[in-house]
Amino acid sequence: MSEKGQSDEYVVIRSLRQFREKYFNARKNVNDQAHAAEVTSEDAPPGFLDCLPVDLQFLIMTLLSPVDLCRLGATSSYWRAMVRDPLLWRYFLVRDMPKWPSINHVTMPRLDALHTPLCVGEKGMEEPGHDFMTDYLKGYPACRHQWFPQRPPYRVVTFLQSLVATTTEPRYAMFGPGMEQLDVSMVTRLMNTPDVLPVAGIPQRQINGIGSGISYMYKNQQKFNILTLYSTNRAERERARMEQQSVSNKLFILEGTDQSGHPHFSPTAQVQEVCQAVDGFIYVANAEPGRGDEGEVEGAQIQALVDPALGSSSRPLLVLSCVSREEPDQIRTTSSGSTRTPCVDMAQRLCLPMLPNPWMVQDTVADSLSGVLDGISWLLGCSGLRL
Structure with missing residues (x-):
């Protein structure tokens, strides 16, 4: 000890x-x-x-x-x-x-x-x-x-609303270094693991320069849409991943620093359009050891996207605290060092308690998608969907 x-x-x-x-x-x-x-x-x-x-x-x-x-x-x-x-x-x-x-x-x-x-x-x-x-x-x-807050009683109005077919589905913007820096691509795994989240199609709603995203089906109950926002083009992302270097994030414009000396960002015009159109956010964080040196920048970029000027502060933020692969039990129990950043440390690193939005940090593994369904369940619940 x-x-x-x-x-x-x-x-x-x-x-x-x-x-x-x-x-x-x-x-x-x-x-x-x-x-x-x-x-x-x-x-x-x-x-x-x-x-x-x-x-x-x-x-x-x-x-x-x-x-x-x-x-x-x-x-x-x-x-x-x-x-x-x-x-x-x-x-x-x-x-x-x-x-x-x-x-x-x-x-x-x-x-x-x-x-x-x-x-x-x-x-x-x-x-x-x-x-x-x-x-x-x-x-x-x-x-x-x-x-957790108690669900309101199931009233007659709720029953009548359930009879009305809805044509839209909740839409979420997904971004973050965990999509780009890990050896296993979470986005690729999401698109090719139908036993976890089957792809439900590509909707017609387009956002200029961004596309329409991909729709998934959660446990055969609810469709939802994910718009993926990459920091830069694929070649630059791959080069930065191989060299374990940071890339210049083209989703944001550095406006300077605030009174405390922290960086202040604003989303680009296209990203602002995304922020105004979505119902919530998914941030994929790199939880592998030794990657916590940019927490101040990450936190500032998250705050820029959830800015109340771009949409309601009631929209949820799901942080998928992601590693590439799960460590075998034998290594996990005998190793003295941590194999991932704990959720509580991730929340503090990203300054989540300062946000007005509801937020959640969920341990996730890119290879198996472990933890993803738990996070999506929370996200859909915060969007007002009864599952």
């Missing part, structure tokens, strides 16, 4: 130990003043698990799932307080959040918690008033659905 991990564990154990001492001292004082016949079942002698050393109790809690932890907290007042320790859940958040396969604007608004050390002084550690337990349960994949 790393030195930082050991330090974080020490801080949590110290916090739990302080609570345990206060709890049992207060309990002893109450029991000394009460008659034995008046002791309630809540004040019964502590059980075997209660008497274990705090470091063993902490070890047990680290091996439990969040659901089992909550069940443990329901067994007694002692464990109810123990499992709500703010540092305990902050520790879990720092430990587990990089492993989650997706994150969005609803499930984890406090991204900065991962990048603040636990050991920052007694007051800073506990951060009274912030509920890290709620933060964790919001983002934990098995629990997060409980935090």
